[in-house]
Amino acid sequence: MTADGTGRPPARRELHLPNGTTAQGDYALDIGPDVLDWPHGALRVLELAAGGVHELDTGESEWIVLPLTGGCTVRVAEQTFHLLGRDSVFASVSDFAYLPRDARAxxxxxxxxxxxxxxxxxxxRLPARYGPAPEVPVEVRGSGQTARRVRNFASAEGFACDRLIAVEVITPGGNWSSYPPHKHDEDRPGLESxxxxxxxxxxxxxGFGYQRVFxxxxGGADVLAEVRSGDAVLVPDGWHGPSVAQPGHDMYYLNVMAGPGAxxxxxxxxHPDHTATAGGYR
Structure with missing residues (x-):
């Protein structure tokens, strides 16, 4: 059942998706073309009880299995990947597994x-692969109150995928991240994707945090949302940032990106009005 009690998935323009809004079956969150008319990237959060098993047809998409809490075994074709995982997203980087399209996992x-x-x-159709946690590049972006740690497990430069780009960000309590506001909603070769x-x-x-999209x-995307654990925000276009963490409560977010470009x-x-005082994006 969705938040409005109708049982229907939210419309595409409902860009803030509170925890449970798209839950179905084993998925606490299910965002993708079949659910929200979301054209490119997809994100599901799979919840498994002890001893739980989940079957996945990858279809026309490539997928990365990334433990948020706990570990798992991933089997695809003749390969088996044992993911050690982690106690929580705040504890450490995690290992992960890449699944190709047109596969059963x-x-x-x-x-x-x-x-x-x-x-x-x-x-x-790229080969299935294991991503070891020690090989995940981690960087600090920004400085002072805009400092945050970025785990580039599937960044454009960090891990080979066909279309998928994904990173994790840890923002210390009281800090701003995803700052200065930025966008990537136009195809401008060499400048913007x-x-x-x-x-x-x-x-x-x-705790809680805030996410801004303007x-x-x-007629573009416009969101100012109070976000809590399990929430998602969709960014089809527009300037996005800052992501603001409540003092005393670190914020984690997983970014999943994809687009139509070659x-x-x-x-x-x-955003030109913010860059001079941003404290350094990278």
Whole structure:
């Protein structure tokens, strides 16, 4: 049942999706073309009880299985990947598994857990692979009150996918991230790439945060949302940022991006009114 009690999934323009809004079956969150008319990227949060098993047909999309809490075993074709996972998204980087399109996969967890499935429609069928946690590039972006840690597990430069781009961000309590506001809703070769984006949030200790999206064109996306653990915000277009963490409560978000461009690249344009005082994006 959805938040409005109708049982129908929310319309595409309902860009803030509170926890449980798109829940169905084993998925606490299900965002993708079959649910929200979301054209490119996809995100599911799979919840498995101890001993739970989930079957997945990848279809026309490539997927990354990323543990949020707990570990799991991923089987695809003749390969088996044992993901150690982690206690929570705030504890550490996690290992992960890449699943190709047109495949049948099984995800099983002896102790149970929660697992993000980040996906994107793609053309090429790349090989299934294991992503070790020690090989995930981690960087600090910004400084002072805009500092945050970015885990580039499937960034455009960090891991080979056909269309999917995905990273994790940890914002310390009281800080702003996704700042200065930026956009990637136009195809401008060498300057900006067209990418739809999903933000999935978890807040340490049951706190809250805020997410802002504002129009870059007439009639564009416009969101100011109080976000809590399990919430998602869709960014079909527009300037997005800041993401604001409540003091005393670190904020986690998982970004999933994909677009129609010929190249898989992350090129962004910063809002001109904010860049001079941003404290450094990278």
């Amino acid at each position: 099984q995800i099983a967890s002896g102790a149970g857990g929660r697992f993000a499935l980040a996906g994107a429609k793609c053309g090429r 067209e990418l739809c984006e999903i933000y999935y949030f978890e807040i340490e200790g049951g 129009p870059s064109r007439e 190249e898989r690249e992350w090129r962004i344009c910063f």
